[in-house]
Amino acid sequence: MDEKIIKQVSIFVENKPGRLAAVTEILYRAKINIRAFTIAEAGDFGIIRMVVDKTDDAHRLLKENGFTVSLTRVLGVEVEDEPGGMFKIAKALGNEGINIEYVYAFTSGVERAMIILRVDDIEKATDVLEKEGVLFKGEVP
Numbered sequence: 001m002d003e004k005i006i007k008q009v010s011i012f013v014e015n016k017p018g019r020l021a022a023v024t025e026i027l028y029r030a031k032i033n034i035r036a037f038t039i040a041e042a043g044d045f046g047i048i049r050m051v052v053d054k055t056d057d058a059h060r061l062l063k064e065n066g067f068t069v070s071l072t073r074v075l076g077v078e079v080e081d082e083p084g085g086m087f088k089i090a091k092a093l094g095n096e097g098i099n100i101e102y103v104y105a106f107t108s109g110v111e112r113a114m115i116i117l118r119v120d121d122i123e124k125a126t127d128v129l130e131k132e133g134v135l136f137k138g139e140v141p
Helices: 019-029 055-064 085-095 122-131
Strands: 005-014 034-042 045-052 068-080 100-107 112-119
Touching: 005 019, 005 055, 005 112, 019 034, 019 045, 019 055, 034 100, 045 055, 045 068, 055 068, 068 085, 068 122, 085 100, 085 112, 085 122, 112 122
Parallel strands: none
Antiparallel strands: 005 045, 005 068, 034 045, 068 112, 100 112
């Protein structure tokens, strides 16, 4: 099961100029590659969520540099890059009473889309999506 789950780095930051640059400079200097990324704004603060290639290193370095950081278990799933991909996932999870807390996605121009999902029951969600034939990615390309 764990090979289907991705560790996401979440950083709580002030919503002001230069904070994103400070976070990404730490990763850049450590040669940590950002694979997927989103920012959720909440007034004076925000949460940067990202999937990186060296999760534990990123977590440690950001923490050492004074950032409030946590690791979150998320699912990375791959779908055809066509209408209905997200619907299939949302419907299957919703039918089983699994709440999607947040989602972000991207395409790489190769007919497939990568979706990062945070759900309230990750083990059950994995079972449900396996039955739907969803392709899990233990890491984001």
